[in-house]
Amino acid sequence: MAAMDTILCHALxxxxxxxxxxxxxxxxxxxxxxxxxxxxxxVHRNSPKSPFYNPSKASTSKPQSPVQANNGQxxxxxSLGNPQFDLYGIADTGSDLLWAQCVPCEGCYKQIKPKFxxxxxxxxxxLPCDAPECSLVPNSCSTQNVCNYDYxxxxxxxxxxxxxxxxxxxxxxxxxxxxALKGITFGCGHNDTGVFNQDxxxxxxxxxxxxxxxxxxxxxxxxxxxxxxLVPFHTDPSIExxxxxxxxxxxxxxxxxxxxLVPKDDTFYSxxxxxxxxxxxxxxFDSSGKVEKGNIFLDSGTPPTYIPTDLYExxxxxxxxxxxxxxxxxxxxxGNQLCYKTKTNLKGPILTVHFEGGxxxxxTSTQTFIPPKDEVFCFAMIGDDSGVNIYGNFAQTNFxxxxxxxxxxxxxxxxxxxxx
Ligand SMILES: *[C@@H]1O[C@H](CO)[C@@H](O)[C@H](O)[C@H]1NC(C)=O
Ligand SMILES: *[C@@H]1O[C@H](CO)[C@@H](O)[C@H](O)[C@H]1NC(C)=O
Numbered sequence: 001m002a003a004m005d006t007i008l009c010h011a012l013x014x015x016x017x018x019x020x021x022x023x024x025x026x027x028x029x030x031x032x033x034x035x036x037x038x039x040x041x042x043v044h045r046n047s048p049k050s051p052f053y054n055p056s057k058a059s060t061s062k063p064q065s066p067v068q069a070n071n072g073q074x075x076x077x078x079s080l081g082n083p084q085f086d087l088y089g090i091a092d093t094g095s096d097l098l099w100a101q102c103v104p105c106e107g108c109y110k111q112i113k114p115k116f117x118x119x120x121x122x123x124x125x126x127l128p129c130d131a132p133e134c135s136l137v138p139n140s141c142s143t144q145n146v147c148n149y150d151y152x153x154x155x156x157x158x159x160x161x162x163x164x165x166x167x168x169x170x171x172x173x174x175x176x177x178x179x180a181l182k183g184i185t186f187g188c189g190h191n192d193t194g195v196f197n198q199d200x201x202x203x204x205x206x207x208x209x210x211x212x213x214x215x216x217x218x219x220x221x222x223x224x225x226x227x228x229x230l231v232p233f234h235t236d237p238s239i240e241x242x243x244x245x246x247x248x249x250x251x252x253x254x255x256x257x258x259x260x261l262v263p264k265d266d267t268f269y270s271x272x273x274x275x276x277x278x279x280x281x282x283x284x285f286d287s288s289g290k291v292e293k294g295n296i297f298l299d300s301g302t303p304p305t306y307i308p309t310d311l312y313e314x315x316x317x318x319x320x321x322x323x324x325x326x327x328x329x330x331x332x333x334x335g336n337q338l339c340y341k342t343k344t345n346l347k348g349p350i351l352t353v354h355f356e357g358g359x360x361x362x363x364t365s366t367q368t369f370i371p372p373k374d375e376v377f378c379f380a381m382i383g384d385d386s387g388v389n390i391y392g393n394f395a396q397t398n399f400x401x402x403x404x405x406x407x408x409x410x411x412x413x414x415x416x417x418x419x420x
Contacts, residue, residue: 061172061173061174061177061179062172062173062221062244062245062246062247062248062249063170063171063172063173063179063181063217063221063244063245063246064170064171064172064173064242064243064244064245065077065078065170065171065242065243065245066171066240066241066242066243067091067228067229067230067240067241067242067243068088068231068237068238068239068240068241069230069231069232069233069234069235069236069237069239070197070199070200070237071197071199072233072303072393073090073091073197073200073301073303073393074090074091074230074300074393075088075089075090075091075199075200075237076088076089076090076091076204076243078168078169078170078204079168079169079170079178080100080116080121080166080167080168080169080186081116081118081120081121081122081123081124081166081167082121082122082123082167083120083121084169085116085121087100087116087201087202088113088199088200088201089200089201089202089203089204090196090200090202090203090204090301091204091206091228091243091300091301092203092204092205092206092207092299092300092301093206093207093269093298093299093300093301093403094154094207094267094268094297094299094300094301094302094390095151095153095203095205095207095212095267095301096205096207096208096209096210096211096212096215096266096267097137097149097151097159097186097187097203097205097211097212098184098185098186098187098202098203098204098205098212098213099149099151099159099161099186099187099188099189099192099202099203099205100115100116100186100187100188100189100201100202101115101116101189101192101201101202102115102116102117102118102161102162102188102189102190103115103116103117103118104190105189105190105191105192106190106191107160107190107191107192107193108189108190108191108192108193109192109193109194109196109198109200110198111198111199111200111201112198112199113199113201115201116188116201118164118188121166123166123167123182124164124165124166124188125164125165125166126146126147126162126163126164127146127147127162127163127164127165127185128145128146128147129141129142129145129146129147131147131163133147133163133185133211134147134163136209136210136211137149137150137151137163137187137211138150138151138152139163142162146162146163147162147163148160148161148162148163149161149162149163149187151187153194154302154388155194155195156194156195157192157193157194157195157196158192158193158194159187159189159191159192159193159194159203160189160190160191160192161187161188161189161190161191161192162187162188162190163185163186163187163188164185164186164187164188165183165184165185165186166184166186167180167181167182167183167184168180168181168184168186168213168217169181170245173244179221181216181217181220181221184213184216184217185211185216189202203301206226206300207266207267207268207269208224208266208267208268208269208403208405209266209267210266212267214226214245214403214405217245217246218246218405220246221245221246221247222246222247222248223246223247223249223404223406224404224405224406225245225246225247225249225250225402225403225404225405225406225407226243226244226245226246226249226402226403227243227244227249227250227251227400227401227402227403227411228241228242228243228244228300228400228401229241229242229243229398229399229400229401229415229417229420230300230393230396230397230398230399230401230417231397231398231417231418232366232367232397232398232417232418233303233370233394233397234371235418239418241417241418241420249402250402250404250411251400251401251402251411251412251413253413255413255414256411256412256413257355257359257360257361257411257412257413258359258409258410258411258412259271259272259355259356259357259359259409259410259411259412260272260356260357260408260409261403261405261408261409261410262293262294263294263408264293264294264297265297268297268299269297269298269299269403269410270294270295270296270297271294271296271297271298271355271356271391271410272291272292272293272294272295272296272355272356273285273291273295273296273353273354273355273356273391274291274354274355274356275354276311276315276351276352276353276354277350277351277352277354277360278315278318278319278322278349278351279318279322279349279350281318281322282354283311283314283315283318285307285311286308286310286311287310287311287314291356293356295389296389296390296391297389297390297391298391298396298401298403298410299390299391299392299393300393300396301393302390302392302393303370303380303392303393303394304370304380304381304382304392304394305380305381305382305390305391305392305394305395306381306382306384306386306388306389306390306392307381307382307383307384307389308383308384308385308389309383309384309385310383311383312381312382312383312384313383315351315379315381316338316379319338319348319349319379320338322348322349323340323346323348323349325340325342326340327339327340328340328341328376331376333372333373334372334376334378337378337379338378338379339372339376339377339378339379340369340376340377340378341375341376342375342377343375345365345366345369345377346365346369346377347365348365348368348369350362350363350364351363351367351368353395361399361412361414362414363395365377366397366398367380367394367395367396367397367398368380368381368394368395370394380392380394380395397417398414398415398416398417399412399413399414399415399417400412400413400415400417400420401413
Protein backbone atom coordinates (compact mmCIF):
# COMPACT_ATOMS: atom_id res chain seq x y z
CA MET A 1 0.00 0.00 0.00
CA ALA A 2 2.84 2.37 0.71
CA ALA A 3 4.14 2.13 -2.82
CA MET A 4 0.70 2.76 -4.17
CA ASP A 5 0.26 5.87 -2.08
CA THR A 6 3.71 7.17 -2.93
CA ILE A 7 2.86 6.84 -6.56
CA LEU A 8 -0.46 8.54 -6.06
CA CYS A 9 1.29 11.45 -4.35
CA HIS A 10 3.50 11.66 -7.40
CA ALA A 11 0.39 11.56 -9.49
CA LEU A 12 -1.44 14.22 -7.57
CA UNK A 13 1.49 16.50 -7.15
CA UNK A 14 2.57 16.45 -10.71
CA UNK A 15 5.90 14.76 -10.17
CA UNK A 16 6.76 12.77 -13.23
CA UNK A 17 3.83 10.57 -13.89
CA UNK A 18 2.64 11.49 -17.29
CA UNK A 19 2.80 8.41 -19.45
CA UNK A 20 2.42 10.31 -22.63
CA UNK A 21 4.59 10.54 -25.64
CA UNK A 22 5.84 14.01 -26.25
CA UNK A 23 8.03 13.19 -29.17
CA UNK A 24 5.91 14.25 -32.08
CA UNK A 25 6.52 11.80 -34.84
CA UNK A 26 6.31 12.93 -38.42
CA UNK A 27 2.89 12.32 -39.86
CA UNK A 28 3.06 9.16 -41.90
CA UNK A 29 0.12 7.69 -43.72
CA UNK A 30 -1.76 5.62 -41.18
CA UNK A 31 -2.64 2.03 -41.82
CA UNK A 32 -6.28 2.39 -42.67
CA UNK A 33 -8.73 -0.24 -41.60
CA UNK A 34 -9.97 -2.36 -44.41
CA UNK A 35 -13.70 -2.63 -44.00
CA UNK A 36 -13.54 -6.39 -44.21
CA UNK A 37 -15.38 -6.74 -40.94
CA UNK A 38 -14.55 -9.19 -38.24
CA UNK A 39 -17.32 -11.66 -38.99
CA UNK A 40 -16.42 -11.79 -42.70
CA UNK A 41 -12.82 -12.61 -41.86
CA UNK A 42 -13.92 -15.41 -39.61
CA VAL A 43 -15.63 -17.20 -42.47
CA HIS A 44 -12.16 -17.77 -43.83
CA ARG A 45 -10.72 -18.90 -40.54
CA ASN A 46 -9.20 -22.05 -41.97
CA SER A 47 -7.28 -20.17 -44.58
CA PRO A 48 -3.58 -20.02 -43.72
CA LYS A 49 -3.67 -16.30 -44.46
CA SER A 50 -6.35 -15.62 -41.86
CA PRO A 51 -5.09 -13.71 -38.84
CA PHE A 52 -7.51 -15.62 -36.66
CA TYR A 53 -7.63 -19.12 -35.44
CA ASN A 54 -9.70 -21.14 -33.03
CA PRO A 55 -12.70 -18.81 -32.79
CA SER A 56 -15.20 -21.21 -31.31
CA LYS A 57 -18.35 -19.17 -31.92
CA ALA A 58 -17.25 -17.29 -34.95
CA SER A 59 -20.21 -15.04 -35.65
CA THR A 60 -20.45 -13.60 -32.14
CA SER A 61 -16.80 -13.62 -31.16
CA LYS A 62 -15.11 -10.26 -30.60
CA PRO A 63 -11.59 -9.58 -29.42
CA GLN A 64 -11.25 -8.21 -25.91
CA SER A 65 -8.75 -7.79 -23.14
CA PRO A 66 -9.16 -7.83 -19.33
CA VAL A 67 -8.15 -4.59 -17.59
CA GLN A 68 -7.37 -4.12 -13.88
CA ALA A 69 -6.51 -1.14 -11.66
CA ASN A 70 -2.88 -0.95 -10.54
CA ASN A 71 -1.25 1.95 -8.65
CA GLY A 72 -3.15 4.66 -10.49
CA GLN A 73 -2.58 2.93 -13.82
CA UNK A 74 -4.58 0.26 -15.63
CA UNK A 75 -2.97 -2.98 -16.71
CA UNK A 76 -4.39 -4.85 -19.66
CA UNK A 77 -3.62 -8.43 -20.51
CA UNK A 78 -2.67 -9.89 -23.84
CA SER A 79 -0.56 -12.85 -24.88
CA LEU A 80 2.58 -12.75 -26.92
CA GLY A 81 4.32 -15.32 -29.11
CA ASN A 82 4.45 -19.07 -29.42
CA PRO A 83 4.25 -20.55 -26.80
CA GLN A 84 1.93 -17.84 -25.51
CA PHE A 85 3.37 -15.52 -22.87
CA ASP A 86 0.94 -13.47 -20.73
CA LEU A 87 1.75 -9.79 -20.71
CA TYR A 88 0.24 -7.24 -18.33
CA GLY A 89 1.05 -3.84 -19.79
CA ILE A 90 -0.08 -0.30 -18.97
CA ALA A 91 -3.09 0.61 -21.11
CA ASP A 92 -2.06 3.97 -22.54
CA THR A 93 -4.24 5.95 -24.93
CA GLY A 94 -1.64 8.76 -24.77
CA SER A 95 1.11 7.00 -26.77
CA ASP A 96 1.49 4.55 -29.64
CA LEU A 97 4.26 2.01 -29.15
CA LEU A 98 3.49 -1.40 -27.66
CA TRP A 99 6.50 -2.77 -25.80
CA ALA A 100 7.37 -5.49 -23.31
CA GLN A 101 10.46 -5.93 -21.15
CA CYS A 102 12.53 -8.70 -22.72
CA VAL A 103 15.58 -10.66 -21.57
CA PRO A 104 18.39 -9.69 -21.39
CA CYS A 105 17.33 -6.58 -19.50
CA GLU A 106 20.28 -5.17 -17.59
CA GLY A 107 19.20 -1.53 -17.73
CA CYS A 108 15.58 -2.26 -16.88
CA TYR A 109 13.31 -1.34 -13.96
CA LYS A 110 12.47 -4.19 -11.59
CA GLN A 111 9.65 -6.46 -12.69
CA ILE A 112 8.18 -9.24 -10.51
CA LYS A 113 6.82 -11.51 -13.23
CA PRO A 114 9.25 -13.12 -15.70
CA LYS A 115 10.28 -11.11 -18.74
CA PHE A 116 9.54 -12.15 -22.30
CA UNK A 117 12.33 -14.21 -23.86
CA UNK A 118 12.34 -13.70 -27.63
CA UNK A 119 14.62 -16.74 -28.07
CA UNK A 120 11.83 -18.97 -26.74
CA UNK A 121 9.16 -17.82 -29.20
CA UNK A 122 9.00 -19.42 -32.65
CA UNK A 123 7.00 -16.50 -34.10
CA UNK A 124 9.33 -13.68 -33.00
CA UNK A 125 11.48 -11.82 -35.53
CA UNK A 126 13.62 -8.69 -35.30
CA LEU A 127 12.89 -5.90 -37.78
CA PRO A 128 15.68 -4.71 -40.06
CA CYS A 129 16.54 -1.01 -40.27
CA ASP A 130 14.93 -0.57 -43.67
CA ALA A 131 11.54 -1.93 -42.50
CA PRO A 132 8.92 0.81 -42.98
CA GLU A 133 7.85 0.42 -39.32
CA CYS A 134 11.35 1.45 -38.21
CA SER A 135 10.81 4.97 -39.50
CA LEU A 136 7.68 5.31 -37.32
CA VAL A 137 9.72 5.37 -34.10
CA PRO A 138 12.75 7.39 -33.03
CA ASN A 139 15.33 4.81 -34.12
CA SER A 140 18.94 3.89 -34.56
CA CYS A 141 20.45 1.05 -36.54
CA SER A 142 22.56 -1.63 -34.85
CA THR A 143 25.69 -3.07 -36.45
CA GLN A 144 23.62 -6.23 -37.12
CA ASN A 145 21.14 -4.09 -39.12
CA VAL A 146 18.45 -4.40 -36.44
CA CYS A 147 16.07 -1.50 -35.81
CA ASN A 148 16.55 -0.11 -32.30
CA TYR A 149 13.95 2.26 -30.87
CA ASP A 150 14.46 4.98 -28.27
CA TYR A 151 11.13 6.21 -26.99
CA UNK A 152 10.62 8.95 -24.43
CA UNK A 153 7.50 9.82 -22.41
CA UNK A 154 6.23 13.08 -20.99
CA UNK A 155 7.31 12.10 -17.49
CA UNK A 156 10.93 11.54 -18.54
CA UNK A 157 10.71 7.74 -18.71
CA UNK A 158 12.84 6.34 -21.52
CA UNK A 159 12.45 2.91 -23.08
CA UNK A 160 14.90 1.33 -25.50
CA UNK A 161 15.05 -1.97 -27.29
CA UNK A 162 14.65 -3.84 -30.53
CA UNK A 163 11.69 -3.32 -32.84
CA UNK A 164 10.26 -6.72 -33.70
CA UNK A 165 7.25 -8.58 -35.04
CA UNK A 166 5.27 -11.09 -33.08
CA UNK A 167 1.87 -12.78 -32.94
CA UNK A 168 -0.44 -11.32 -30.31
CA UNK A 169 -3.42 -13.15 -28.86
CA UNK A 170 -6.51 -11.55 -27.40
CA UNK A 171 -9.39 -13.17 -25.60
CA UNK A 172 -12.63 -13.48 -27.43
CA UNK A 173 -16.15 -12.72 -26.23
CA UNK A 174 -17.14 -16.24 -27.17
CA UNK A 175 -15.43 -17.53 -24.03
CA UNK A 176 -12.80 -20.14 -24.84
CA UNK A 177 -11.96 -18.63 -28.21
CA UNK A 178 -8.77 -16.75 -28.87
CA UNK A 179 -8.07 -14.18 -31.54
CA ALA A 180 -4.58 -14.26 -33.08
CA LEU A 181 -3.15 -11.09 -34.58
CA LYS A 182 -0.12 -11.99 -36.65
CA GLY A 183 2.79 -9.76 -37.48
CA ILE A 184 2.19 -7.02 -34.91
CA THR A 185 5.12 -4.65 -34.52
CA PHE A 186 6.22 -4.24 -30.91
CA GLY A 187 9.24 -3.18 -28.94
CA CYS A 188 11.30 -5.83 -27.16
CA GLY A 189 12.63 -3.71 -24.30
CA HIS A 190 16.22 -4.16 -23.17
CA ASN A 191 16.86 -0.86 -21.37
CA ASP A 192 13.83 0.79 -19.70
CA THR A 193 13.98 3.46 -17.03
CA GLY A 194 11.50 5.82 -15.44
CA VAL A 195 8.24 5.81 -13.56
CA PHE A 196 7.13 2.21 -13.83
CA ASN A 197 6.25 -0.19 -11.05
CA GLN A 198 7.15 -3.82 -10.60
CA ASP A 199 3.77 -5.09 -11.84
CA UNK A 200 4.19 -3.35 -15.20
CA UNK A 201 5.56 -5.79 -17.77
CA UNK A 202 5.45 -3.21 -20.51
CA UNK A 203 3.07 -0.71 -22.04
CA UNK A 204 0.35 -0.99 -24.66
CA UNK A 205 0.17 2.10 -26.84
CA UNK A 206 -3.48 2.67 -27.74
CA UNK A 207 -3.10 6.07 -29.41
CA UNK A 208 -4.22 6.82 -32.95
CA UNK A 209 -0.81 6.92 -34.67
CA UNK A 210 0.27 4.38 -37.31
CA UNK A 211 2.43 2.22 -35.01
CA UNK A 212 -0.19 1.96 -32.23
CA UNK A 213 -1.72 -1.37 -31.34
CA UNK A 214 -5.13 0.03 -32.33
CA UNK A 215 -3.99 1.10 -35.82
CA UNK A 216 -2.14 -2.16 -36.43
CA UNK A 217 -5.02 -4.40 -35.47
CA UNK A 218 -7.70 -2.29 -37.21
CA UNK A 219 -7.67 -4.22 -40.53
CA UNK A 220 -7.77 -7.50 -38.61
CA UNK A 221 -10.71 -6.68 -36.32
CA UNK A 222 -13.02 -4.81 -38.66
CA UNK A 223 -12.26 -1.23 -37.77
CA UNK A 224 -10.13 1.36 -36.05
CA UNK A 225 -12.15 1.61 -32.87
CA UNK A 226 -12.17 0.31 -29.30
CA UNK A 227 -13.92 0.82 -26.00
CA UNK A 228 -12.99 0.47 -22.35
CA UNK A 229 -14.39 0.88 -18.85
CA LEU A 230 -11.98 1.84 -16.06
CA VAL A 231 -12.89 0.79 -12.52
CA PRO A 232 -12.47 3.43 -9.77
CA PHE A 233 -9.05 4.01 -8.26
CA HIS A 234 -8.19 1.60 -5.39
CA THR A 235 -10.50 -1.10 -6.80
CA ASP A 236 -9.20 -4.57 -5.95
CA PRO A 237 -6.93 -5.75 -8.81
CA SER A 238 -8.78 -9.06 -8.94
CA ILE A 239 -11.78 -7.17 -10.37
CA GLU A 240 -11.38 -6.96 -14.11
CA UNK A 241 -13.24 -4.89 -16.65
CA UNK A 242 -12.99 -5.39 -20.40
CA UNK A 243 -11.50 -3.51 -23.28
CA UNK A 244 -13.08 -4.40 -26.64
CA UNK A 245 -11.64 -3.91 -30.09
CA UNK A 246 -12.92 -3.38 -33.61
CA UNK A 247 -16.30 -4.05 -35.08
CA UNK A 248 -18.88 -4.46 -32.31
CA UNK A 249 -16.95 -2.40 -29.76
CA UNK A 250 -19.10 0.68 -30.40
CA UNK A 251 -20.69 2.33 -27.35
CA UNK A 252 -24.40 2.44 -28.08
CA UNK A 253 -27.74 2.79 -26.34
CA UNK A 254 -29.48 5.20 -24.07
CA UNK A 255 -27.51 7.86 -22.24
CA UNK A 256 -24.56 7.88 -24.64
CA UNK A 257 -22.86 11.24 -25.03
CA UNK A 258 -20.92 11.63 -28.29
CA UNK A 259 -18.17 14.20 -28.72
CA UNK A 260 -16.18 14.94 -31.90
CA LEU A 261 -12.48 13.99 -31.92
CA VAL A 262 -10.43 16.93 -33.15
CA PRO A 263 -7.78 15.86 -35.70
CA LYS A 264 -4.84 17.70 -34.13
CA ASP A 265 -2.22 15.02 -33.81
CA ASP A 266 -2.17 11.40 -35.01
CA THR A 267 -1.60 9.97 -31.56
CA PHE A 268 -3.85 11.96 -29.25
CA TYR A 269 -7.61 11.68 -28.72
CA SER A 270 -8.23 15.42 -28.55
CA UNK A 271 -11.60 16.91 -27.70
CA UNK A 272 -12.83 20.44 -27.10
CA UNK A 273 -13.91 21.40 -23.58
CA UNK A 274 -15.68 24.76 -23.26
CA UNK A 275 -15.73 24.74 -19.50
CA UNK A 276 -16.82 22.97 -16.33
CA UNK A 277 -19.73 23.52 -14.00
CA UNK A 278 -19.20 23.19 -10.26
CA UNK A 279 -22.74 22.45 -9.15
CA UNK A 280 -24.72 25.05 -11.11
CA UNK A 281 -21.87 27.54 -11.46
CA UNK A 282 -20.29 27.58 -14.97
CA UNK A 283 -16.52 28.07 -15.06
CA UNK A 284 -15.25 28.73 -18.62
CA PHE A 285 -12.11 26.91 -19.77
CA ASP A 286 -10.50 30.21 -20.69
CA SER A 287 -11.60 33.29 -18.73
CA SER A 288 -11.61 35.30 -21.97
CA GLY A 289 -14.39 32.98 -23.18
CA LYS A 290 -12.30 31.91 -26.16
CA VAL A 291 -12.25 28.16 -26.83
CA GLU A 292 -9.40 26.50 -28.67
CA LYS A 293 -10.43 23.40 -30.68
CA GLY A 294 -9.01 20.17 -29.28
CA ASN A 295 -7.80 21.83 -26.08
CA ILE A 296 -7.50 18.59 -24.07
CA PHE A 297 -6.86 14.91 -24.85
CA LEU A 298 -8.03 11.74 -23.15
CA ASP A 299 -5.20 9.74 -21.64
CA SER A 300 -5.76 6.45 -19.82
CA GLY A 301 -2.06 6.52 -18.84
CA THR A 302 -2.15 9.75 -16.80
CA PRO A 303 -4.06 9.60 -13.50
CA PRO A 304 -4.99 13.25 -12.71
CA THR A 305 -6.41 15.79 -15.12
CA TYR A 306 -3.99 18.55 -16.16
CA ILE A 307 -5.50 21.97 -16.92
CA PRO A 308 -4.12 25.52 -17.10
CA THR A 309 -3.35 27.02 -13.69
CA ASP A 310 -5.80 29.87 -14.16
CA LEU A 311 -8.68 27.45 -14.79
CA TYR A 312 -7.53 25.21 -11.96
CA GLU A 313 -7.58 28.14 -9.52
CA UNK A 314 -11.06 29.24 -10.58
CA UNK A 315 -12.35 25.65 -10.10
CA UNK A 316 -10.68 25.33 -6.70
CA UNK A 317 -12.17 28.65 -5.56
CA UNK A 318 -15.66 27.51 -6.55
CA UNK A 319 -15.24 24.05 -4.98
CA UNK A 320 -14.06 25.74 -1.77
CA UNK A 321 -17.23 27.82 -1.68
CA UNK A 322 -19.51 24.85 -2.24
CA UNK A 323 -17.92 22.23 0.02
CA UNK A 324 -19.02 22.99 3.60
CA UNK A 325 -15.77 21.91 5.26
CA UNK A 326 -12.42 23.52 5.94
CA UNK A 327 -9.68 22.26 3.60
CA UNK A 328 -6.48 20.81 5.07
CA UNK A 329 -3.95 23.62 5.44
CA UNK A 330 -1.04 22.23 7.40
CA UNK A 331 0.06 19.01 5.72
CA UNK A 332 3.36 19.45 3.86
CA UNK A 333 2.81 16.12 2.02
CA UNK A 334 -0.19 17.61 0.30
CA GLY A 335 1.50 20.74 -1.01
CA ASN A 336 -1.10 23.29 -2.06
CA GLN A 337 -3.58 20.71 -3.31
CA LEU A 338 -7.22 21.15 -2.33
CA CYS A 339 -7.70 18.34 0.20
CA TYR A 340 -10.26 17.54 2.89
CA LYS A 341 -10.18 15.24 5.89
CA THR A 342 -13.16 12.93 6.09
CA LYS A 343 -13.72 9.33 7.10
CA THR A 344 -16.08 8.51 4.26
CA ASN A 345 -15.96 9.45 0.59
CA LEU A 346 -16.11 13.20 0.20
CA LYS A 347 -19.50 14.45 -0.94
CA GLY A 348 -18.59 17.32 -3.20
CA PRO A 349 -20.67 19.00 -5.89
CA ILE A 350 -21.15 17.42 -9.32
CA LEU A 351 -18.51 18.63 -11.75
CA THR A 352 -19.98 18.83 -15.26
CA VAL A 353 -17.62 18.75 -18.23
CA HIS A 354 -19.05 20.85 -21.08
CA PHE A 355 -17.86 19.68 -24.48
CA GLU A 356 -18.35 21.54 -27.72
CA GLY A 357 -21.80 21.25 -29.24
CA GLY A 358 -23.61 21.46 -25.90
CA UNK A 359 -22.95 17.90 -24.80
CA UNK A 360 -21.71 17.18 -21.32
CA UNK A 361 -20.73 14.47 -18.84
CA UNK A 362 -21.18 14.68 -15.09
CA UNK A 363 -18.41 13.68 -12.72
CA THR A 364 -19.17 12.71 -9.13
CA SER A 365 -16.76 13.01 -6.19
CA THR A 366 -15.34 9.49 -6.79
CA GLN A 367 -14.12 10.74 -10.17
CA THR A 368 -12.85 14.10 -8.92
CA PHE A 369 -11.55 13.52 -5.37
CA ILE A 370 -8.93 10.84 -4.78
CA PRO A 371 -7.58 9.56 -1.43
CA PRO A 372 -3.74 9.81 -1.40
CA LYS A 373 -3.82 8.59 2.18
CA ASP A 374 -6.35 7.37 4.71
CA GLU A 375 -9.27 9.72 5.34
CA VAL A 376 -7.85 12.41 3.06
CA PHE A 377 -9.49 13.30 -0.26
CA CYS A 378 -7.79 15.62 -2.74
CA PHE A 379 -9.06 17.27 -5.88
CA ALA A 380 -7.63 15.09 -8.67
CA MET A 381 -6.70 17.89 -11.05
CA ILE A 382 -3.42 19.71 -11.48
CA GLY A 383 -2.81 23.26 -12.64
CA ASP A 384 -0.14 23.15 -15.31
CA ASP A 385 0.90 25.73 -17.87
CA SER A 386 2.91 23.49 -20.20
CA GLY A 387 0.18 23.93 -22.80
CA VAL A 388 -0.56 20.20 -22.74
CA ASN A 389 -3.96 19.59 -21.17
CA ILE A 390 -4.81 16.02 -20.23
CA TYR A 391 -8.14 14.43 -19.38
CA GLY A 392 -6.76 11.85 -16.97
CA ASN A 393 -7.89 8.38 -16.01
CA PHE A 394 -9.46 9.31 -12.62
CA ALA A 395 -12.03 11.40 -14.51
CA GLN A 396 -12.60 8.55 -17.00
CA THR A 397 -13.50 5.92 -14.40
CA ASN A 398 -17.02 4.50 -14.38
CA PHE A 399 -17.70 5.47 -17.97
CA UNK A 400 -17.82 3.09 -20.88
CA UNK A 401 -15.67 5.11 -23.28
CA UNK A 402 -15.62 4.36 -26.99
CA UNK A 403 -12.98 5.73 -29.36
CA UNK A 404 -14.06 5.54 -32.98
CA UNK A 405 -11.36 6.79 -35.34
CA UNK A 406 -13.49 6.11 -38.40
CA UNK A 407 -16.43 8.24 -37.29
CA UNK A 408 -13.96 10.49 -35.45
CA UNK A 409 -15.93 10.55 -32.22
CA UNK A 410 -15.51 9.58 -28.60
CA UNK A 411 -18.57 8.30 -26.73
CA UNK A 412 -19.21 8.29 -23.00
CA UNK A 413 -21.78 6.14 -21.23
CA UNK A 414 -22.07 6.33 -17.47
CA UNK A 415 -21.45 2.74 -16.30
CA UNK A 416 -20.57 0.86 -13.13
CA UNK A 417 -17.34 -0.66 -14.48
CA UNK A 418 -17.03 -3.02 -11.50
CA UNK A 419 -20.37 -4.68 -12.31
CA UNK A 420 -20.51 -4.50 -16.10
C1 LIG B 1 20.89 2.09 -21.27
O1 LIG B 1 20.91 3.25 -22.09
C2 LIG B 1 21.71 4.31 -21.61
C3 LIG B 1 21.56 5.52 -22.52
O2 LIG B 1 21.86 5.21 -23.83
C4 LIG B 1 23.15 3.85 -21.51
O3 LIG B 1 23.94 4.89 -20.97
C5 LIG B 1 23.24 2.62 -20.64
O4 LIG B 1 24.55 2.12 -20.64
C6 LIG B 1 22.29 1.53 -21.13
N1 LIG B 1 22.32 0.43 -20.21
C7 LIG B 1 22.57 -0.82 -20.59
C8 LIG B 1 22.61 -1.83 -19.52
O5 LIG B 1 22.73 -1.13 -21.76
C1 LIG C 1 19.31 -15.54 -27.70
O1 LIG C 1 19.92 -16.12 -28.85
C2 LIG C 1 21.03 -15.38 -29.33
C3 LIG C 1 21.49 -16.03 -30.64
O2 LIG C 1 21.60 -17.42 -30.48
C4 LIG C 1 22.12 -15.32 -28.30
O3 LIG C 1 23.22 -14.57 -28.75
C5 LIG C 1 21.57 -14.68 -27.02
O4 LIG C 1 22.50 -14.71 -25.98
C6 LIG C 1 20.30 -15.39 -26.58
N1 LIG C 1 19.70 -14.61 -25.50
C7 LIG C 1 19.28 -15.13 -24.36
C8 LIG C 1 18.70 -14.20 -23.36
O5 LIG C 1 19.34 -16.31 -24.12
